[in-house]
Amino acid sequence: MHFFSQRTNTVLLVLALVALLLAPLVAYPVFLIKLMCYALLAASVNLLMGYAGLLSFGHAMFFGTAGYAAAHAIKVWGWDGSAAILLAMLCAMAVAVITGLLAIRRHGIYFSMITLAFSQVIYFFALRLPFTGGEDGIQNVPRPEVFGFISLADNTTLYYFAATLVAAAFWLIYRIVYSPFGQVLRAIRDSEARAQSLGYQVLRYKLVIFVLSAALAGLAGALKVITFQLATLNDVNWTTSGEALLICIVGGLQTLLGPVIGAAIIVSMQNYLVAMAEWVLIIQGLVFVVVVMLFRKGIIGQLYAWLETRQARQAAPQEAQSQAERQSRSQTGQGA
Amino acid sequence: MDTLFGIPTAALIGQLVVGLINGSFYALMSLGLSIIFGLLHVVNFAHGAQYMLGAFVAWGLLHYLGLSYWWALILAPLVVAAFGILLERTMLRHLYAVDHVYALLLTFGISILMEGAFRLWFGVSGQPYPNPLQGGIDVGLSFLPMYRVWVILAGLAVCLVTWYFIEKTKLGAYLRAANENTPLVRTFGINVPRMLTLTYALGVGLAGFSGVMAAPIYQVSPLMGSNLMIIVFAVVVIGGMGSIMGSIITGFALGAIEGLTRVIYPEGAGVVIFIVMIIVLAVRPNGLFGRAH
Numbered sequence: 014m015h016f017f018s019q020r021t022n023t024v025l026l027v028l029a030l031v032a033l034l035l036a037p038l039v040a041y042p043v044f045l046i047k048l049m050c051y052a053l054l055a056a057s058v059n060l061l062m063g064y065a066g067l068l069s070f071g072h073a074m075f076f077g078t079a080g081y082a083a084a085h086a087i088k089v090w091g092w093d094g095s096a097a098i099l100l101a102m103l104c105a106m107a108v109a110v111i112t113g114l115l116a117i118r119r120h121g122i123y124f125s126m127i128t129l130a131f132s133q134v135i136y137f138f139a140l141r142l143p144f145t146g147g148e149d150g151i152q153n154v155p156r157p158e159v160f161g162f163i164s165l166a167d168n169t170t171l172y173y174f175a176a177t178l179v180a181a182a183f184w185l186i187y188r189i190v191y192s193p194f195g196q197v198l199r200a201i202r203d204s205e206a207r208a209q210s211l212g213y214q215v216l217r218y219k220l221v222i223f224v225l226s227a228a229l230a231g232l233a234g235a236l237k238v239i240t241f242q243l244a245t246l247n248d249v250n251w252t253t254s255g256e257a258l259l260i261c262i263v264g265g266l267q268t269l270l271g272p273v274i275g276a277a278i279i280v281s282m283q284n285y286l287v288a289m290a291e292w293v294l295i296i297q298g299l300v301f302v303v304v305v306m307l308f309r310k311g312i313i314g315q316l317y318a319w320l321e322t323r324q325a326r327q328a329a330p331q332e333a334q335s336q337a338e339r340q341s342r343s344q345t346g347q348g349a
Numbered sequence: 350m351d352t353l354f355g356i357p358t359a360a361l362i363g364q365l366v367v368g369l370i371n372g373s374f375y376a377l378m379s380l381g382l383s384i385i386f387g388l389l390h391v392v393n394f395a396h397g398a399q400y401m402l403g404a405f406v407a408w409g410l411l412h413y414l415g416l417s418y419w420w421a422l423i424l425a426p427l428v429v430a431a432f433g434i435l436l437e438r439t440m441l442r443h444l445y446a447v448d449h450v451y452a453l454l455l456t457f458g459i460s461i462l463m464e465g466a467f468r469l470w471f472g473v474s475g476q477p478y479p480n481p482l483q484g485g486i487d488v489g490l491s492f493l494p495m496y497r498v499w500v501i502l503a504g505l506a507v508c509l510v511t512w513y514f515i516e517k518t519k520l521g522a523y524l525r526a527a528n529e530n531t532p533l534v535r536t537f538g539i540n541v542p543r544m545l546t547l548t549y550a551l552g553v554g555l556a557g558f559s560g561v562m563a564a565p566i567y568q569v570s571p572l573m574g575s576n577l578m579i580i581v582f583a584v585v586v587i588g589g590m591g592s593i594m595g596s597i598i599t600g601f602a603l604g605a606i607e608g609l610t611r612v613i614y615p616e617g618a619g620v621v622i623f624i625v626m627i628i629v630l631a632v633r634p635n636g637l638f639g640r641a642h
Binding site for chain 1: 386392440443444447449450451453454455457458459460461462463464465466468469579582583585586590616619620623624626627630631634635
C-alpha cells in the first residue's frame with residue numbers, strides 16, 4: 014500500500030472496481046462467485062494467521078456450518094436471502110465463540126491442532142444430525158430473494174450481489190488490519206508477553222479476531238451454498254481448510270491481495286482438472302511443496318518484497334548523498 | 350458371567366480387544382508424532398501418508414517379491430524410514446531455521462502429494478492383505494483372534510522399547526540433547542544434523558511399522574492414512590504433544606474408551622475421543638501429560 018503514491022493507489026482501486034463490474038462479461042458468473050467465496054475464506058484464514066499469528070486448520074467448520082444454516086433457512090423455512098446470510102454468519106460466530114474459548118488459550122501448533130480436532134467434531138455432527146442430510150447434504154436449495162424483491166435466480170444478479178458483499182468484507186478486513194485494533198493484534202503476534210505487560214487483554218483480542226474471522230468464513234460459506242444450491246459434507250471437511258491454507262500460501266501470507274490471486278490460481282486449476290481428481294491432489298501437493306521451499310512469501314509477498322528492495326535502492330543514493338553532506342559539514346566544522 | 354452391566358461379556362471383551370487394537374495404532378502413531386514434534390518441533394502431517402506407505406510396501410513385498418508378513422515387518426519400516434531420511438535431508442532440514450509452520454505446511458503438502466499419487470496408481474478401493482496369524486485362542490469369556498492379540502502385544506512392546514531407547518539410552522540422550530540445544534551439543538563433537546535426521550527417521554519408521562501391522566486388519570488403501578490422522582491428532586492433543594510416555598498411555602486408553610463406547614452407545618463411538626478432548630482441554634489446557642509451552 015505504501016509503495017505507490019496516494020493517486021496511484023486510487024487509480025488502481027478504481028481499475029479493480031471496474032474489472033469487478035465488467036467481469037461477468039468475460040467469465041462465467043458462477044465461476045467468478047466460487048472464486049470470490051474461496052478468496053474470502055482464504056482471506057479470513059489469512060487475517061487470523063498473517064496478522065494475529067493464529068494458524069487455524071478448522072475454518073471449514075465455520076464455512077460449512079454457515080452453509081448448512083443458510084441452506085436450511087432458505088429451503089425449509091423459506092427465509093429471505095439476507096436474513097439467511099445473517100443467520101449463517103451468526104451460527105459461524107457462535108461456533109467460533111465456543112471453540113475459541115478453549116482454543117485461544119493455547120499457542121502455536123497446539124492451537125492449530127485444537128481447531129483441527131474441533132473441525133472434526135463439527136464434521137461428525139454434520140454427518141449425524143438429521144437436518145444436514147448426512148452424506149447427501151442439503152440439495153436443491155432454491156435461489157432466494159434478497160430484501161424482499163431482488164431475486165437471485167439469475168446468475169448475473171447473484172454475481173453483483175455476491176461481489177458487493179465480498180468487496181465489503183475485504184474492505185472490512187482492510188479496515189481491521191490498518192486500525193488500532195489491528196496494531197494491537199500485530200503486537201500480540203510479535204510478542205504476546207510484551208503486549209500483555211502493556212496491559213492489553215490478550216485473550217479477549219484473540220477471541221474477537223477469531224470470531225470476526227469466523228464470521229467472514231461464514232459469509233463465504235453462505236454465499237457458496239446460495240450459488241451452488243447445495244450444502245455438503247465436503248464444506249466441513251478438513252480438506253476445505255487445507256485448500257484455504259494453500260490459497261493463502263500461494264498468494265502470500267500477511268497480504269491483502271494474496272488470497273485473491275491465490276484463489277484465482279487454485280480455483281482455476283481445480284476447474285481445469287475437474288475430470289482428474291487425483292491429479293488435482295498431486296498438483297496441489299506439489300504446489301504446496303514448491304511454494305514452501307522456494308517461494309515462501311507467496312506471489313504477492315514476493316512482489317511486495319521486490320518493490321521494497323527497489324524502493325530501498327532508490328532511496329539509497331539520496332541517503333548516501335545526505336550522509337556525504339553531513340560528513341563534509343562536520344569536516345569543515347572541525348577544520349575551522 | 351454372561352453379561353456385565355446388561356451387556357453380553359463376550360461382546361464387551363470383543364469390543365475391548367478391538368479398542369485396544371485401535372489403541373495400539375493410536376499409541377504407535379502418536380508416539381511417532383510426539384518424537385518428531387517433541388524433538389524437532391515439526392508437526393509431521395505426512396505421518397498418515399507414511400503409515401499408508403508402510404502398508405503398501407508390505408503389500409508390494411508380498412505381491413511382487415513374495416516376501417511374507419514377517420519379512421515386511423522388518424523391511425517396510427526401513428524402507429519408509431529411508432524415505433523419511435530422503436525427505437528430511439532434501440527439504441525439511443532447510444526449514445528448521447524459519448517459522449515452524451512452514452515445516453508443517455511442507456509435510457502437509459507431502460501428504461496430499463502421496464495420497465494423490467497412490468490414488469492415481471491404485472484407485473481408492475483397498476487391496477487385500479492375507480492374515481498371517483490365523484486362528485484364535487479361547488479364554489473362556491471370549492474368543493480372541495490370534496492376530497489381534499499379536500497386534501496389541503507387539504504394539505505395546507515396540508512402544509515400550511522406543512520409550513526406553515529415547516529416555517534411558519545414551520543415543521536417546523544425544524537425540525534429546527541435540528534437539529534441545531543444538532549449538533552447545535555441536536561443540537561436544539556430536540554430529541547434530543545426523544541426530545536430527547535419525548530422529549525423523551525413527552518417527553517415520555514407527556509410522557511405517559504401524560502400516561505393516563494394519564495391513565491384514567484394514568484394507569490397504571490410499572485413504573487409510575488420512576482417516577487415521579485426524580483421530581491421532583486428537584489423541585496427541587489430549588496426551589500432550591512432546592510427551593513420549595503420555596502418547597503411549599493416552600493412545601491405549603482412548604482406544605479402550607472408544608471400544609467400550611462402541612458397545613455401550615454405538616452412535617457416539619466416532620465422536621467420543623473428541624468429547625474427551627474438549628473435556629481435557631477445559632480442565633488441563635496442556636493436555637494430560639504435556640508441559641506448558
